[in-house]
Amino acid sequence: MDYSSLLSKRAKEMRPSGIRRFFDIAAEMKDCISLGVGEPDFKTPWAVREAGITSLERGRTCYTSNIGLKELRVEICRYLKRRMQLEYTPEQVMVTVGGSEAIDLCIRALIEPGDEVIIPEPCYVSYQPITTLTGGVPVSVPLKAENGFRLTADQLKAAITPRTKILILPFPSNPTGAVMRREHLEELAKVLRGTNVTVLSDEIYAELTYGYDRHVSIASLPEMAERTLVINGFSKAYAMTGWRLGFACGPKPLIDIMVKIHQSCIMCAPTTSQYAAVTALRECDEQIEEMRTQYDMRRRYLVKRFNEMGLTCFEPEGAFYVFPCIRSTGMTSEDFCQQLLYGKKVAVVPGTAFGDCGEGFVRVSYAYSVEHLQEATKRIESFLKEKGLQ
Amino acid sequence: MEQILKLLEQNARLSAEDLAAMLDKPVEEIAALLDEAADKGYIRGYRTLVDWEALGTNTVRAVIELQVKPKKSRGFDEIADIIADFDEVESLMLISGGYDLQLVMKGRSFQEIALFVAKRLSPLDDVLSTATHFVLHTYKKDGARYVTEEPDERECN
Numbered sequence: 001m002d003y004s005s006l007l008s009k010r011a012k013e014m015r016p017s018g019i020r021r022f023f024d025i026a027a028e029m030k031d032c033i034s035l036g037v038g039e040p041d042f043k044t045p046w047a048v049r050e051a052g053i054t055s056l057e058r059g060r061t062c063y064t065s066n067i068g069l070k071e072l073r074v075e076i077c078r079y080l081k082r083r084m085q086l087e088y089t090p091e092q093v094m095v096t097v098g099g100s101e102a103i104d105l106c107i108r109a110l111i112e113p114g115d116e117v118i119i120p121e122p123c124y125v126s127y128q129p130i131t132t133l134t135g136g137v138p139v140s141v142p143l144k145a146e147n148g149f150r151l152t153a154d155q156l157k158a159a160i161t162p163r164t165k166i167l168i169l170p171f172p173s174n175p176t177g178a179v180m181r182r183e184h185l186e187e188l189a190k191v192l193r194g195t196n197v198t199v200l201s202d203e204i205y206a207e208l209t210y211g212y213d214r215h216v217s218i219a220s221l222p223e224m225a226e227r228t229l230v231i232n233g234f235s236k237a238y239a240m241t242g243w244r245l246g247f248a249c250g251p252k253p254l255i256d257i258m259v260k261i262h263q264s265c266i267m268c269a270p271t272t273s274q275y276a277a278v279t280a281l282r283e284c285d286e287q288i289e290e291m292r293t294q295y296d297m298r299r300r301y302l303v304k305r306f307n308e309m310g311l312t313c314f315e316p317e318g319a320f321y322v323f324p325c326i327r328s329t330g331m332t333s334e335d336f337c338q339q340l341l342y343g344k345k346v347a348v349v350p351g352t353a354f355g356d357c358g359e360g361f362v363r364v365s366y367a368y369s370v371e372h373l374q375e376a377t378k379r380i381e382s383f384l385k386e387k388g389l390q
Numbered sequence: 391m392e393q394i395l396k397l398l399e400q401n402a403r404l405s406a407e408d409l410a411a412m413l414d415k416p417v418e419e420i421a422a423l424l425d426e427a428a429d430k431g432y433i434r435g436y437r438t439l440v441d442w443e444a445l446g447t448n449t450v451r452a453v454i455e456l457q458v459k460p461k462k463s464r465g466f467d468e469i470a471d472i473i474a475d476f477d478e479v480e481s482l483m484l485i486s487g488g489y490d491l492q493l494v495m496k497g498r499s500f501q502e503i504a505l506f507v508a509k510r511l512s513p514l515d516d517v518l519s520t521a522t523h524f525v526l527h528t529y530k531k532d533g534a535r536y537v538t539e540e541p542d543e544r545e546c547n
């Protein structure tokens with residue numbers, strides 16, 4: 001059979017993730033140091049693992065309701081109130097297989113072929129392919145370093161057309177570490193009120209903000225909850241990536257349709273993970289803080305090191321990435337990463353993997369121990385020295 | 391101060407500059423705190439964790455329990471001082487429970503340790519009894535696992 005003519009055109013045209021390519025090479029190299037992962041290096045807190053084990057011992061191995069365990073949705077509402085000042089009822093919350101499923105569901109629930117999705121770039125790699133797969137039209141808005149990689153009201157206004165259905169708002173940002181504070185969000189809200197644009201606010205890194213007040217969700221601003229879908233999850237905050245558990249909360253009509261799609265393609269999020277997550281929300285606020293403190297120290301260490309090396313590093317206020325500018329080397333992001341990998345066996349991700357406007361930057365993750373970061377930055381420094389760039 | 395000490399306890403090779411960046415404090419302040427820590431004895435030294443077993447050198451370690459006779463005036467301190475002065479003794483602690491002092495020592499062979507106990511420890515006037523336990527294998531020491539590190543299996547997504 002000739003699959004080249006059989007496979008769906010849209011699926012074939014989906015943009016593959018640009019992150020993996022380098023790491024397949026890196027994985028084969030001996031003594032290669034990676035700064036590429038997008039997940040915590042901490043283990044899931046023991047209390048959470050134990051809750052998962054206990055649920056298995058008790059034989060809780062059936063499906064849960066499609067929308068997710070009631071007990072968990074109640075805890076999610078309490079959590080959002082406690083830590084993000086968001087008011088939701090359990091009927092407005094659905095449990096998903098990671099934040100990524102929620103992104104998929106939301107786009108599929110809203111997009112008719114030809115509808116536009118505004119995607120501020122550089123950003124996480126899945127919004128664009130899911131949009132094209134659904135028949136939507138991705139409208140990328142290039143964010144600028146001089147604006148702290150924030151989306152501005154003017155950029156948003158210019159991007160909105162009568163076909164705009166969704167604004168993707170992924171802050172704190174992977175890959176830049178940028179954060180939108182209350183005053184920045186308020187500016188966007190002014191543009192959005194009175195439109196029919198739904199905000200897909202991907203807040204998966206909400207617990208990881210540094211050096212200022214806590215994360216603010218756009219849904220907490222007046223008149224915004226009705227036009228916002230908040231996506232969050234357990235992966236980053238609780239170091240639970242492998243448990244595959246996220247959630248979405250928003251207007252009930254949107255959640256209801258998302259649950260209907262979820263019912264057909266997923267049935268329910270993993271039961272063991274859901275029971276474990278109840279414990280995470282009830283007992284682990286302290287552990288979140290401890291992990292945050294550790295990330296914060298590494299973040300400051302890396303920012304200092306990159307600035308010392310002459311790779312200017314805008315101060316990231318969230319997530320666990322720094323996004324240094326490598327233009328001073330005269331290389332493209334792609335070249336820089338390739339030469340660094342082959343020359344010094346350090347793997348970082350080219351900024352272009354997150355959109356064309358990521359050119360001139362690389363993404364460096366600090367979900368690693370300080371010793372690991374010390375060694376990696378030492379190698380990058382000697383790479384620059386050998387190139388006569390320092 | 392506590393935070394600096396915690397960080398150094400994990401990784402003694404962090405420079406004052408690194409610590410300053412990580413803790414968001416001026417370098418001078420960190421340097422002053424480090425001086426203070428050394429002066430006041432909060433920092434007792436910087437050493438390297440060596441896994442001699444991995445290197446393949448012949449070293450034998452023993453944990454020795456001692457029952458001693460405390461003195462009326464100085465309690466356990468006098469005898470502890472005498473024992474702590476032996477170079478072979480790596481650590482010495484006063485312990486609650488079935489015996490009084492616990493010492494850990496290192497030697498090149500079982501015999502060397504045996505001789506040390508027989509010729510130097512036991513004859514001390516205030517040592518009432520000794521029990522020597524040889525270390526067969528070290529799994530973890532001073533907070534560090536003595537095993538080959540598990541590879542980082544995280545994928546880059």
